[in-house]
Amino acid sequence: xxxxxxxxxxxxxxxxxxxxxxxxxxxxxxxxxxxxxxxxxxxxxxxxxxxxxxxxxxxxxxxxxxxxxxxxxxxxxxxxxxxxxxxxxxxxxxxxxxxxxxxxxxxxxxxxxxxxxxxxxxxxxxxxxxxxxxxxxxxxxxxxxxxxxxxxx
Numbered sequence: 001x002x003x004x005x006x007x008x009x010x011x012x013x014x015x016x017x018x019x020x021x022x023x024x025x026x027x028x029x030x031x032x033x034x035x036x037x038x039x040x041x042x043x044x045x046x047x048x049x050x051x052x053x054x055x056x057x058x059x060x061x062x063x064x065x066x067x068x069x070x071x072x073x074x075x076x077x078x079x080x081x082x083x084x085x086x087x088x089x090x091x092x093x094x095x096x097x098x099x100x101x102x103x104x105x106x107x108x109x110x111x112x113x114x115x116x117x118x119x120x121x122x123x124x125x126x127x128x129x130x131x132x133x134x135x136x137x138x139x140x141x142x143x144x145x146x147x148x149x150x151x152x153x
Contacts, residue, residue: 043070054079065094
């Protein structure tokens with residue numbers, strides 16, 4: 001019996017489809033043009049890297065953060081697929097990663113203007129609340145959920 005089970009498992013294993021990782025012949029190797037690294041005994045470091053496709057990274061850091069955390073600062077640049085040059089300067093410290101770039105989205109200033117349709121809806125809701133209060137509705141009462149079934153007409 002054990003031989004039958006073993007034979008069935010072997011047959012299933014051989015019958016299972018074999019997958020190969022996709023092979024991309026269009027990939028090209030990008031040379032590293034510059035890779036300068038300096039590591040000091042006290043934990044400070046400098047890193048400068050440049051690749052053949054225009055990516056440039058310059059970064060330095062030191063363990064001056066809280067509890068010896070490494071504080072980093074630097075910049076990187078590359079050319080976007082649409083040809084736009086991208087430059088990002090950054091600091092990474094106790095306040096997190098803080099990138100700066102003209103290409104990063106910026107949140108609107110707050111308080112931002114509230115659209116009129118929102119103001120109208122707020123006013124409408126306030127009128128409904130006032131009407132319920134005049135009708136004697138207590139907002140602290142439990143509201144019953146609608147039933148799933150309709151009553152008879």
